[in-house]
Amino acid sequence: MTTFPIADIRARFPALSTGEAFLDNPAGTQVPQSVIDAVAAAMAGAASNLGGKFRASKVGGVIYDAAHDAMADLLGAAHGGEIVLGQSTTMLTFHIARAIGCDWRAGDEIVVTRMDHEGNVAPWLRQAQDKGVTRCAG
Numbered sequence: 001m002t003t004f005p006i007a008d009i010r011a012r013f014p015a016l017s018t019g020e021a022f023l024d025n026p027a028g029t030q031v032p033q034s035v036i037d038a039v040a041a042a043m044a045g046a047a048s049n050l051g052g053k054f055r056a057s058k059v060g061g062v063i064y065d066a067a068h069d070a071m072a073d074l075l076g077a078a079h080g081g082e083i084v085l086g087q088s089t090t091m092l093t094f095h096i097a098r099a100i101g102c103d104w105r106a107g108d109e110i111v112v113t114r115m116d117h118e119g120n121v122a123p124w125l126r127q128a129q130d131k132g133v134t135r136c137a138g
Contacts, residue, residue: 090119094126101127109134 010016012032022030042063048056050064068080077083086092101124104110110128112121112135128135 088119090123093120094123097123097127101131101133104128104131104133106132107134109136111136 012034013030014033014036015022015030042060046056046060046063048054048060050057050061052058065080067085068083070080071083071085072078072080075083084092086095101110104127108131110124110133112124114121125135127133
């Protein structure tokens with residue numbers, strides 16, 4: 001039986017070489033060097049608006065499409081057009097709450113649990129507050 005190569009995996013994460021303990025676990029805090037390199041390359045050669053006729057825009061479009069297609073493959077979606085990527089799950093949840101809650105009226109209710117991550121509670125409570133909806137957070 002082979003053992004999991006934890007030392008090899010840890011070596012891929014520059015932040016883990018500091019000797020500090022990271023107990024917060026926010027998404028994206030510690031990333032492997034390959035992610036750092038990919039982001040740096042995209043910022044250097046593809047930081048542009050999508051849909052343009054110039055090189056940086058075209059390269060950005062290829063990166064954008066590849067990311068969506070990879071997530072579609074990972075999640076079993078039919079194609080990359082079914083995937084939405086954003087700054088964070090919390091930010092995307094704020095957008096979803098605003099879209100779903102745009103028709104909420106006083107007297108409607110939203111129920112959330114404090115057992116959920118704050119990123120899935122605050123967006124719904126904020127939308128409920130903005131719309132005058134009854135909130136219940138248990």
